[in-house]
Amino acid sequence: VLEEVAKMARNTELINPDVRPAPDNIKEKHFYRKHGASAYYGQSPL
Numbered sequence: 001v002l003e004e005v006a007k008m009a010r011n012t013e014l015i016n017p018d019v020r021p022a023p024d025n026i027k028e029k030h031f032y033r034k035h036g037a038s039a040y041y042g043q044s045p046l
Helices: 002-015 024-035
Strands: none
Touching: none
């Protein structure tokens, strides 16, 4: 899986050399919706 993600990242850079990482607020939103105190994505913990 890691190799495929690396390939996708490299291909993205080849297509658009000026690509930038997602802003922190977007990354945090997607992280905390699954892992935060009020998570609402995926299955609930056992």
